[in-house]
Amino acid sequence: MGNTRFFMSDEDYNEMLSDESIRAYYQGEIGYVNLKGDASLSDLSANLSGIAFDGNKSTIKMCYAIDMIVAFLIIVLSVCLMIVSFVVLKFSINFSIQEEYREIGVMKAIGIKNASIRGMYISKYLALSVIGAILGFIFSIPFGNMLMKSVSDNMLLGNNLGLMPNLTGVVSVVILTIAFAYSCTGKIEKATPIDAIRSGQTGERYKKKTIYRIGKSHANSNLYMALNDLLSSPKRFTTIIVSFCICTLFLLIIVNTVETMDSDKLVSTFGMRSDLYMTDVSAAMEYMNAHTRDDFKEYLATCERELADLGMPATAYAEVQYKYEINCDGKKYTYTCQQGINTTSKGYIYTKGTAPSSKNEIAITPQVSEKTGAKIGDVITIDFGTEKLDCVVVAYFETMNQLGELIRLHEDAPTDFKYVSSILQTQFNFTDNPDQKEINRRRDELKKYYDNEEVMNASEYCADSVGVVPVMQAVERLLIGITLVVIVFVTILMERSFISDEKSQIAILKAIGFRNRDVISWQVYRLSIVALTAAILGGILSYPMTKLCITPIFGMMGTTDFEYNIVPWKVFLFYPGMVVVTTAIIAFITAQYTRTITSKDTANIE
Amino acid sequence: MSKIIEVKDLCKTFVVNKRQNNVLKNVNFSVEEGEMIAIMGPSGSGKSTLLYSVSGMDNVTSGEVIFDGKVITTMKEDELADLRLNDMGFIFQQMYMMKNLTILDNIVLPAVQSKKNSMTKAEKIKSGEALMHKLGIAEIADNDINEVSGGQLQRACICRSMINSPRVLFADEPTGALNRASSGEVMDELVKLNAAGTTIMMVTHDAKVAARCSKTFYIVDGNIEGEFDNSDKTVESKDTERRLNNWLMELGW
Numbered sequence: 001m002g003n004t005r006f007f008m009s010d011e012d013y014n015e016m017l018s019d020e021s022i023r024a025y026y027q028g029e030i031g032y033v034n035l036k037g038d039a040s041l042s043d044l045s046a047n048l049s050g051i052a053f054d055g056n057k058s059t060i061k062m063c064y065a066i067d068m069i070v071a072f073l074i075i076v077l078s079v080c081l082m083i084v085s086f087v088v089l090k091f092s093i094n095f096s097i098q099e100e101y102r103e104i105g106v107m108k109a110i111g112i113k114n115a116s117i118r119g120m121y122i123s124k125y126l127a128l129s130v131i132g133a134i135l136g137f138i139f140s141i142p143f144g145n146m147l148m149k150s151v152s153d154n155m156l157l158g159n160n161l162g163l164m165p166n167l168t169g170v171v172s173v174v175i176l177t178i179a180f181a182y183s184c185t186g187k188i189e190k191a192t193p194i195d196a197i198r199s200g201q202t203g204e205r206y207k208k209k210t211i212y213r214i215g216k217s218h219a220n221s222n223l224y225m226a227l228n229d230l231l232s233s234p235k236r237f238t239t240i241i242v243s244f245c246i247c248t249l250f251l252l253i254i255v256n257t258v259e260t261m262d263s264d265k266l267v268s269t270f271g272m273r274s275d276l277y278m279t280d281v282s283a284a285m286e287y288m289n290a291h292t293r294d295d296f297k298e299y300l301a302t303c304e305r306e307l308a309d310l311g312m313p314a315t316a317y318a319e320v321q322y323k324y325e326i327n328c329d330g331k332k333y334t335y336t337c338q339q340g341i342n343t344t345s346k347g348y349i350y351t352k353g354t355a356p357s358s359k360n361e362i363a364i365t366p367q368v369s370e371k372t373g374a375k376i377g378d379v380i381t382i383d384f385g386t387e388k389l390d391c392v393v394v395a396y397f398e399t400m401n402q403l404g405e406l407i408r409l410h411e412d413a414p415t416d417f418k419y420v421s422s423i424l425q426t427q428f429n430f431t432d433n434p435d436q437k438e439i440n441r442r443r444d445e446l447k448k449y450y451d452n453e454e455v456m457n458a459s460e461y462c463a464d465s466v467g468v469v470p471v472m473q474a475v476e477r478l479l480i481g482i483t484l485v486v487i488v489f490v491t492i493l494m495e496r497s498f499i500s501d502e503k504s505q506i507a508i509l510k511a512i513g514f515r516n517r518d519v520i521s522w523q524v525y526r527l528s529i530v531a532l533t534a535a536i537l538g539g540i541l542s543y544p545m546t547k548l549c550i551t552p553i554f555g556m557m558g559t560t561d562f563e564y565n566i567v568p569w570k571v572f573l574f575y576p577g578m579v580v581v582t583t584a585i586i587a588f589i590t591a592q593y594t595r596t597i598t599s600k601d602t603a604n605i606e
Numbered sequence: 607m608s609k610i611i612e613v614k615d616l617c618k619t620f621v622v623n624k625r626q627n628n629v630l631k632n633v634n635f636s637v638e639e640g641e642m643i644a645i646m647g648p649s650g651s652g653k654s655t656l657l658y659s660v661s662g663m664d665n666v667t668s669g670e671v672i673f674d675g676k677v678i679t680t681m682k683e684d685e686l687a688d689l690r691l692n693d694m695g696f697i698f699q700q701m702y703m704m705k706n707l708t709i710l711d712n713i714v715l716p717a718v719q720s721k722k723n724s725m726t727k728a729e730k731i732k733s734g735e736a737l738m739h740k741l742g743i744a745e746i747a748d749n750d751i752n753e754v755s756g757g758q759l760q761r762a763c764i765c766r767s768m769i770n771s772p773r774v775l776f777a778d779e780p781t782g783a784l785n786r787a788s789s790g791e792v793m794d795e796l797v798k799l800n801a802a803g804t805t806i807m808m809v810t811h812d813a814k815v816a817a818r819c820s821k822t823f824y825i826v827d828g829n830i831e832g833e834f835d836n837s838d839k840t841v842e843s844k845d846t847e848r849r850l851n852n853w854l855m856e857l858g859w
Contacts, residue, residue: 210750214711214718215731221718225704232706508702511663512716512766513691515684599663599690602698602778 072553073254077479080250084486086180087243088493093121093184094236095497101191108193118185122178129177133170140166222518226525240527241534243490248538248579249545251483252571256546256564258476262469263565264458268349269400269558270465271319272340274427275439276446277461279454284423292417293341296320300342303426310449312442313431317342319424322415326407327381328372335368336402336421337382339409348408351561352376353395359412363395367404367558382407384414400465404558425461480575484582491527491583495590498523499597506594507601516595523591524584531583535576542571609672610774610805611637611660616669618655618828629655631828632669639773641837642800643807644816646854647825653809654778656825660807661694661776662686674773692722695767695804699779701759703751703766709758710734710747713765720770730769737765741795757788764795768804775799777808781815793818813854817847824857832857 008016016022035041097104107117144166212231217224230237260266267273287296300316307314321336340347345363346355353376356362362382364374374380379390391413399406401424409415434442439457446455456464463469499506506519543566551560618630629652637643645653658664660671662678663686671679674693678686690696703712710731717723717730725733738744741761746754754762760780767775780796781789789812797818800806808819816822822834834853836846 210706210708210711213708214714215727221715224718225707225715229706504700504702505704508698508704510687511690511696511698512719513687513689513694513770514719515687517684518719600658602663602696602700602702 072549073257073475073479076250076253076549077482080246080483081486083246084243084490087239088490089177089180090184091239091494091497093125093181094187095501097121097185097187098501104188104191105193108191114189117188118182121185121188122181125181126174126178129174133174136173137166137170140169222521223525225522226529229526230529237530240490240494240530241537244487244531244534244579244583245537245541247483247487247490248535248576249541251480251575251579252538252542253546253549254476254479255570255575256542256566257550258469258472259567259570260562260565261466261472262459262463264462265563265565266400266466266559267458267462269398269562270462271338271399271401271424272317272343272347272427273458274317274429275314275434275457276428276430276443277425277456277458278428278446278450278452279425279456279464280450280452283426287417288420288423293320293415296417296423297341300426303428306449307428307446310445312434312445314428315342315431316426316428318426319343320415320417320420321401321406321422321424322409322419323421324385324407324419325383326372327383328374328378331372333372335405335407337362337407337409337413337415338399338401339413339415340411343411345408345410348397350395350397353393356394356408356410359410359414360389360391361394361410362391362413363397363408364393365399365404365406365558366396368407369393369396371405380407382413385416385419386414389414398559398561400554400558402558425456480578484578487531487579487582488586491531491586492590495523495527495587496593498526499591499593503597503601506597507599510597511599511602519594520588520591523594524587527587528580528584531580532576535579538579539572539576542566608639609636610639610674611807612670612672613660614670614672616656616659616671617667618652618659618664619667629828630659630666633825633828633830635823635830635833637774637805637807639805640800640803641805641821642797642819644819644822645807645809645825646811646813646816646822646859647831648859651825652828653825657776657778657807657809661696661774662689663696688722691716691720692770693773695770695772695775697760697763697767697775697777697780697808699782701756701763701783703759703763705751707751708747709743709749709751709754709762710738712751713737713762713769716766717769723770734765734769737768738762741765742791755788757784757791760784760788760792761795764792764799768799772804774805774807777806779809779811781810781812789815813851813859814847817850822850824854824859826857 033041033044035044104117108114141163210228210232212224212228214221214224217227219227264273283299287299296318300318303316304314307316318341319338320341321338323334324337326333326335345357348355348363350363353363362380364372364380369375372380374393376393376395378393380393381388381390395408397408398404428446430439430442436457443455443457447453454464509519509522510516543564546564550564554560554562613633613635616630616633617628620627620629633656645656647653655664659666662671662673662681666679669679670677673689678689681689703709704715707715714730714734717725717733718727723730735744735747738747741764743754743758743761743765746758746762751759751762760783764780775796777796781792784792793815796806796808800820806819808815810816816834817836820835820837822836823830824832824834832853834850836850
């Protein structure tokens with residue numbers, strides 16, 4: 001992280017280098033090495049000079065951590081959709097069986113075996129799933145090709161599996177649907193013929209359902225009936241609450257992730273927190289090539305003077321990365337070591353141990369610890385070029401720079417600019433404690449002063465370093481849209497199922513004097529309460545679930561010890577509200593169908 | 607006694623498969639307040655359609671139904687709903703209730719819904735309990751609807767229909783799904799309600815039930831073919847039943 005890396009085709013590469021201004025700054029080549037036997041990359045790179053970065057296949061893969069987040073979100077969405085689909089399938093199978101319960105009873109009474117009755121339902125769902133699967137298969141070909149094309153353009157990959165993934169998906173869908181339908185139809189075997197013929201509507205049967213009494217309710221009768229339905233049939237509504245909760249959670253996990261990436265919460269994983277950050281590529285390249293640390297300090301002092309002249313007193317500092325060969329437990333490695341200029345090592349955050357307090361003390365990341373085996377208290381020898389120094393590991397820290405593979409040096413460590421691999425942004429910390437509004441004003445002024453658009457506040461710096469916030473925001477919008485579409489479909493399906501199941505009750509209500517709007521309110525209240533419950537649960541669970549699902553991905557990028565940027569009004573109000581309002585609106589629209597059920601339908605009650 | 611229901615030239619036509627089916631043909635009659643009317647006739651003669659048209663549950667093709675001086679055939683759905691809630695009671699052959707409510711809560715529901723009913727919720731519940739007590743089903747107040755017998759459920763439906771003290775009670779074969787004993791009990795209750803002043807209009811197939819009403823309309827092919835008056839309470843009930851049976855046989859029953 002911190003640097004944007006590109007994989008490109010030979011054509012793109014040659015085109016890029018045909019630009020003189022780019023070629024002038026171009027410093028290196030990428031070499032691909034196939035290792036054989038016991039050879040290790042660290043041994044190899046340690047024995048070569050001028051290696052700016054070495055990474056094995058798995059490290060390079062980490063460059064795509066953000067793509068992995070997007071892929072992960074799409075996988076989670078797919079899983080959510082699958083769960084929701086199965087919940088809906090279970091719901092519709094149950095409703096279908098319930099509606100035909102009497103017929104099932106009659107079939108049983110005249111001697112048709114359970115297996116045959118179940119077979120009838122299975123055949124129905126087999127036919128439906130086959131039709132769906134065929135349609136899915138047909139549509140998957142152009143969509144799959146489209147996706148593969150975009151991936152191939154960017155990553156030089158192709159699909160050599162042909163239509164096998166599509167076919168596997170199609171067959172899996174059919175098998176899963178049939179297996180699920182088979183388990184759902186188990187209810188048929190449990191009921192006796194007479195249970196089924198009575199349809200559970202009359203006669204002595206079953207356990208008590210009603211627990212919420214009208215006398216205890218302070219709500220109007222429409223709201224009372226809605227609440228009573230939920231309390232009387234908790235199992236039925238739990239499945240819907242679970243579906244909506246999954247949708248809400250999914251939505252909030254995305255929101256929390258994007259909000260965190262778009263905030264300054266991750267700033268300490270890139271270096272020391274400061275008020276403004278300035279990317280000055282030409283200055284960095286100039287000092288990297290031919291100057292000393294003191295020259296760079298002078299550059300920072302000049303910046304401080306310029307800022308003071310502009311009426312914004314500040315300290316200026318920067319992080320410099322060096323590539324050094326190290327020796328740990330007799331084994332050689334090459335690692336990037338980071339040292340602040342005009343900062344002290346005490347100013348950084350460490351997850352364990354104490355800040356390095358002398359030049360032969362260092363802090364390492366868990367990734368370095370894992371690769372070298374070094375723990376706090378162990379000694380690592382660093383070859384600074386000018387001298388070799390035995391450095392004691394005194395702390396662990398986390399960073400998203402260099403994909404987490406970094407060593408932090410004490411400010412007195414004998415670094416030399418000859419070994420600089422990168423100079424990060426120039427950072428400004430104002431000494432007159434301005435508020436955020438003033439900082440932003442100064443940012444704009446400095447942009448003009450330095451004629452540099454890349455002067456950023458902490459949040460902008462974070463977003464810039466992470467690099468894909470706009471992409472994530474676009475993905476967020478897309479996934480929110482998909483989630484809402486799922487909610488719309490589930491609501492329509494559920495509401496229509498309820499209306500179908502309650503047709504006779506609706507007719508009775510109208511016959512005894514309930515107006516259309518009363519019946520509609522009853523229906524809308526019920527699904528809105530379900531959505532509200534799911535939204536509240538989603539809101540409560542969103543933080544732990546975000547940590548559970550997303551922290552491991554950030555962990556792959558180098559950090560797990562950070563705070564998520566939870567925006568309360570978004571997590572507890574806006575997005576849950578969106579779920580509830582969407583549900584209520586769709587339930588309201590769908591419930592208009594109850595207008596077609598009139599009091600005279602009481603004559604058709606079975 | 608004043609007229610509570612007046613039906614003028616009532617016609618009801620269904621179109622099924624592009625074929626016009628005239629279910630009610632220029633029906634005219636009136637019902638006095640406090641009467642208990644039975645509507646009889648062969649299957650498909652239009653009995654239930656007449657009941658639903660007169661009670662405003664079904665719209666009519668032409669003609670007028672005047673309820674307590676108000677023409678209900680031109681009323682909007684919400685006005686009709688208010689009328690059904692406050693001034694009419696309904697009992698159906700199928701004893702259908704809200705399945706997630708207890709018997710008492712089902713009975714009290716229309717009272718809670720009614721804005722005209724000025725009682726407090728506690729008073730409404732007491733009123734429901736009193737009705738249940740009166741109809742001999744007080745012990746099933748807290749039961750779910752699936753925990754009671756058909757006769758008990760039908761009496762609970764009568765309680766529900768009476769909770770807002772309606773002017774008229776409409777009943778569509780209220781004893782049709784009951785055995786003889788339960789049927790007798792339900793009719794006893796309806797007769798008592800009528801004696802207490804509630805106008806009742808019911809569809810029935812049972813001459814025994816009709817014999818307990820003050821008037822019987824016999825409907826054939828959408829027309830009222832005859833009217834049997836048995837309001838004379840001095841006549842023995844067995845004799846009334848015999849006379850009614852004879853009259854029905856004359857009409858082709």
